[in-house]
Amino acid sequence: MxxxxxxxxxxxxxxxxxxxxxxxxxxxxxxxxxxxxxxxxxxxxxxxxxxxxxxxxFDEAFAPIRSYRDVIRIPDRVRPLLPTSFDVIGDIAVLKIPDELAEWRDEIGRAILAWNTKLRVVAQDHGVAGEHRIRRIEVIAGEDRTTTVHVEFGLRYQVDVARAYFSPRLGTERMRVAERVRPGETVADPFAGVGPYAILIGRRRRPRRVIASDANPVAVEFLRANVAANRADLVDPREGDAREVLGEIRPVDRVILDLPHSAMDFLPEAVAALAPEGFVHVYGILEAADRTATTVEIQRIVEGEGRRLRHLLVRNVRSYSPTQHHVAFDLRVGRA
Structure with a gap:
């Protein structure tokens, strides 16, 4: 040129x-x-x-594409509104698109597929809703499907992003919790979804067993398939309400309450299900100012179940919004 x-x-x-x-x-x-x-x-x-x-x-220069933003064609005035991150689940990209970019969402989808040729589907996330808190998903580019296989720590999970909730952003947290499981423990995961906590623990640790349950029958269908596919023989998949399952399987050594928007509602049943000495991992989406109040509430609930809170570790898992964090509370509970 x-x-x-x-x-x-x-x-x-x-x-x-x-x-x-x-x-x-x-x-x-x-x-x-x-x-x-x-x-x-x-x-x-x-x-x-x-x-x-x-x-x-002159010859054309090679310009490496570092982001879908490098290939997308939209007006400069709306370019600052482009999503800066999105979830990649298997070969599906899931992202939220601001209303101001609605007319360019097809172009956004095509740009993401051009940027990363390993992706086959781009889906818009319209938010979580319903009894089972499932994402409202709409495919905007690529193949017309919402099912995929996601690989995490060498384990394979069949997922339908439109019918069962799954977040790839929590892989590090799942491993952190799994590494705390001691040999011979009985672990309860009453919001197991498609099984990423339960199967990781069942395959990478040496528990006595892991009772993995969910109230969403579709999630349990995928959970059972993933248990079989990963040969996680120590995982016992069940369908059922969290409170009912915890009441049926007590006592257990550890409970994982991975339902951050409402996990605290189930903490009394989790504490009641524990053996004389046990652990609970409970999560919340909190403003920084709410952490102290939540800590006080945890203390109150544990004591209300006639138990003693021996240790509490609080840590941020990830940023959830400009003012909120996904927060983990690790409880060690003993006799009163």
Whole structure:
């Protein structure tokens, strides 16, 4: 491609390149040439900066695509509204799209598929709703499906992102909890979903058994399939209400309450299900100012069940919104 350029001594090349770039004068998609002791830097037009300028033929430069933003074609005025992150579950990208970008959502979907050729589906997340807190999903690009296989720590999970909730962002937290399970423990996971906590514990630790249950029959269908596919023989999959299941299986050594928007509602039953000494992992979506009040409430609930809170560890799992965090509370509960 023919373009204007400036001929720059090699020692001054980077300084001049930055000068041109910062003023929008650098022809970024063309490759800089090197000859003898100078560089030939392509420019968008003839520039007068005290250096020789002429027209030459240039090769296209290779520009690595670091984000779908590099390939998308939308007006500059709405570009700042583009999502900066999204979930990748198997070969499906799931993202929230602001209302202001609604008319460009097809272009967003196509750009994501062009950016990452391993992805086959792009789906818009319209928020979590319903009794089982399932994402409202709409496919906007790629294959018309919502099922996939997600791999986490070498384990494979069949998932339907439109019918059973799954978050790939919690893999590190799942491993953190799994590593705390001691040999011979009986673990209850009453909000098991498709099984990422339960199967990880069953395969990577040495529990006596893991009772994994969920009230969503579709999630349990996938849970059973994933238990079989991963040969997680120590996992006992069940369908049922969390309170009822906890009442049936007591006593247990550890309970995982991974339902952050309402897990505290189930803490009394979790504490009541524990052996004389046991652990509970309970989660919440909280403002920073709410952590102290939640800690006080946990103490009250434990004592209300006639038990003693021997230790409490509080940690942020991840940022949930500009003012909220997904917070983990690790309880060690003993006799009163």
């Amino acid at each position: 023919r373009s204007w350029c400036v001929l720059v001594p090699t020692a001054e090349g980077e300084l001049v390149r930055r000068f041109l770039r910062d003023r929008g004068l650098l022809q970024k998609h063309l490759a800089i040439q090197r000859e003898a002791d100078r560089l030939v830097i392509p420019t968008v037009s003839r520039v007068e900066i005290g250096l020789p300028a002429e027209e030459r033929e």
